[in-house]
Amino acid sequence: MNSARLSWRLLRGGGRKGMVGAALTLAAVAVSSLLLVFAVAVNHAFDGRAERAEWRNPPAHGKAVQVTAERPKGAVAVQAVDGENLGGRVLTIVRFAVLKDGVKPPEGLRRLPKPGEVMLSPALAELIERRGTSVAGLPPAPAGSPRIGDGALVHPDELVAVVGHAPKDPEVAKARKDLSVREIPPVWIKGFDNKALDEAVAYQALATVATALMVVPLLVFGGAAARLTVARRDQRLAALRLIGATPGQVVAMTVAEAVVVAFAGSVLGAVLYGVAMPFLSRVEIGGGPWFTADLWPGLPYVLAVVLAVPLLVGVSAVVGLRRVVVSPLGVAKRETPPGMRFVRVIALLAVLAVFPALGVGVRMDVFPAMSLAVGVIAVMVGLAFLCVNLAxxxxxxxxxxxxxxxxxxxxxxxxxxxxxxxxxxxxxxxxxxxxxxxxxxxxxxxxxxxxxxxxxxxxxxxxxxxxxxxxxxxxxxxxxxxxxxxxxxxxxxxxxxxxxxxxxxxxxxxxxxxxxxxxxxxxxxxxxxxxxxxxxxxxxxxxxxxxxxxxxxxxxxxxxxxxxxxxxxxxxxxxxxxxxxxxxxxxxxxx
Incomplete structure (x- = not known):
């Protein structure tokens, strides 16, 4: 009889309480997998938002330069961006003066606006229709005006207007302020291969740290799922060792039992996440809810979670078999295992001691890029979690x-x-x-x-x-x-x-x-x-x-x-x- 079949017979032979133990492991893995997919999806969602907002952030270098008296070679339009406070909500106004026909518009816009033309986001159009009046600073948008597509919006409820101007219109050459009270000069643009907004970068950094705060405990929880009802399983495997089972057979039976149950739990967790996506999309961050598609991290990431969690559970189960393989008689006699060493606490203290130095490095701009600093902080937070679990x-x-x-x-x-x-x-x-x-x-x-x-x-x-x-x-x-x-x-x-x-x-x-x-x-x-x-x-x-x-x-x-x-x-x-x-x-x- 092979190890997998023997493991299945022993699991069934454990009776109702044995099946309850397997169900507990399955539930633990399902919860862990569901929340892990969510943690991964959060980063994907913020990346998607940042990409959709890049077209309104032309840099003052590269493909865009600040407006001067002399038009640079290759400039196709003038772009100016400003923000307004519309009843406590952010209204973003993007103004274009097109200098050349046939310019490829950013995703979400059918074309760049003509002089005097206004394009509204669906949420802004609905708000204006409900109010019955146009918004101050915006020309009226006649019925049938083009709408801004989802590809150019950060979230479904975002208020955005795109206004067209003549190239010599003084309105488009004015310096404007965004909602962070920063002055933003108009720029000549050569295309829309732009950089992410500062706010988007900040949100991405916060999402990275938040992911570290969620993922490591979830991995610890997922790994611990293999140790549920561990004493009952160790007694059973120790008895098998004493009657002649080889260490390889014990390991194979453990892996078969743990991985099969964990795989079923991880699949269940991924399915439950898919069901929960429409509800999670209503959580408002960055001024509004999410496009449901933002919260789908992609099939490769979901498959990675579905496969990684059972692998983690299997490794955790094998690591826990050391006493059964080396000393099955001690397990059968219920001997108290040897005490753990103080080095576990030393590891935690050593990791915590790094944080003050890391804080000094961030304040002194030691890191060449903020993304690197955020990544290092996230790694250190993850190590701190692991050391808390170790100590x-x-x-x-x-x-x-x-x-x-x-x-x-x-x-x-x-x-x-x-x-x-x-x-x-x-x-x-x-x-x-x-x-x-x-x-x-x-x-x-x-x-x-x-x-x-x-x-x-x-x-x-x-x-x-x-x-x-x-x-x-x-x-x-x-x-x-x-x-x-x-x-x-x-x-x-x-x-x-x-x-x-x-x-x-x-x-x-x-x-x-x-x-x-x-x-x-x-x-x-x-x-x-x-x-x-x-x-x-x-x-x-x-x-x-x-x-x-x-x-x-x-x-x-x-x-x-x-x-x-x-x-x-x-x-x-x-x-x-x-x-x-x-x-x-x-x-x-x-x-």
Whole structure:
């Protein structure tokens, strides 16, 4: 019998609770895959917006030069861009004076406008029709005027007008101001191979950092899915090793079971993301919602996620087999594994120590390009996440030893001993909230305050609002990971220890004591690791603060603590009926 068939028979032979364990892994991978596709799509969406807005940002070099008395060779038009505040919404007006016929227009425009002609975006045309009057500074657009297509718009609700002028019209030669109160001179243009708007570059940078804040916890969560019900699986595989199974067969069975379940979960997650796209497109950032197509990252990226997550789960499962392969008798005897080393904490401290130097480098313009600086920051944030995950089990084991020594009740003694015996399992329950705490600490201090804005800087106001929206989105994703992780690992932990729970109950331990021990096993590490990760995130963010601490930035911190604590406790309480059911088993036996 080959390894795959044997793995399938053992999975089916695990009974209803064995299938529940597989379902938990599938659910964890589905959530992780769905949110990973979303994190990838965010960058694709901002890149798409930046590309569609480039045509209105002609640089003062390359294919465009500032208007002077002498027309440069090759100039095909004069372009001027300005912004208006239209009832709290941004109105972008692009003026053209065409100097040569047959100029290829940018995508989204059928042609460049003739003198006196006005082209409106659908949202602006609808607004003017609803108001019944034209907008100040714009000539009236007669019925049937060309509309600006989606290819020239940042988002579906964007207000954009394209106005045509005669080459000698003084209106087109005036210097104008955008909504960041910057003066923008008109330019001669030779084409539309332009650069991205400064605002678009800023959004792309923020999206890169936000992706790092979301992707690494999701990868950790996805990898941890392979370790759900790990004790039950290790006992089963250790028994097979003791009766003659080779290490290669054990590894092959583990990979087959983990990868098949994970692949089904990743496909389910990708399908669920496709269903959620129309709803996600209504989230407003940058002044409006998204084109649904923006949130589709492309089939290659989706396939990469669908294939990478099962691969990650398979690798994680194989890494966790070291004890089974090397010491199957120790696993069968339930020996406490050797303690972890302090080097895990040293790695975290070393990564955090880099952030102050990185902040100095950013302030002194050491990096040749802002994109490089943002990339380095994103990588360091990702490393910090990984090191928090690396140090977490060591800290949990330390907490367990302290709790065991100070315990005055049976429940606290059970909780402390369990933390010492299997700190990795306890860490998986609270790791989601710890990651969320790091995210909240990092972005909480970086959130700009209202006082940092110029009075007439509507673009700055919009950016401030979008950062708050982005903060909510990132924290929401983190909360989903934290609560899903807590609920799934709490259930799988009880399935892992159902024989132990049942034997303790048969020996006379009240269910209330077991329940309190289960709670303490979660809440004590949650309080310590949650606070520690928030402090670590805040420390990492401090070097990048533009000014002093922003009181408004404390709001995400407080909300994350409250929601994370309540969410994890509620998710843990969902496993209470399962605890009651496993303790009622009159003849507990291992798988």
């Amino acid at each position: 977490g089990p060591w800290v949990v084991a330390l907490i367990g030893r302290i709790v065991s020594r100070l315990a005055r009740t049976p429940a606290m003694l059970l909780a402390g001993r369990r933390l010492v015996d299997d700190p990795r399992s306890a860490w998986r329950t609270v790791s989601g909230v710890a990651m969320t705490g790091f995210v909240a600490g990092f972005i909480g201090l970086l959130a700009p305050g209202e006082w940092a804005l110029e009075p007439d800087d509507l673009a700055g106001v919009q950016m401030f609002a979008d950062i708050r929206t982005g903060t909510v989105v990132v924290l929401t994703v983190s909360f989903l990971v934290a609560i899903a992780s807590a609920g799934i690992t709490a259930v799988s932990s009880i399935l892992d220890r159902r024989q132990t729970y049942a034997l303790l109950h048969l020996a006379g331990t009240p269910l209330s004591v077991l329940d309190w021990a289960r709670r303490a096993e979660t809440l004590i590490p949650l309080a310590v690791m949650g606070g520690g990760s928030i402090a670590a995130g805040a420390f990492a963010a401090m070097p990048f603060m533009i000014a002093g601490p922003n009181a408004a930035g404390l709001v995400p911190l407080l909300v994350s603590i409250a929601v994370g604590f309540v969410g994890v406790v509620a998710a843990g309480e969902m496993s209470r009926p399962l605890l009651r059911s496993v303790t009622l088993d009159p003849a507990p036996r291992p798988d």
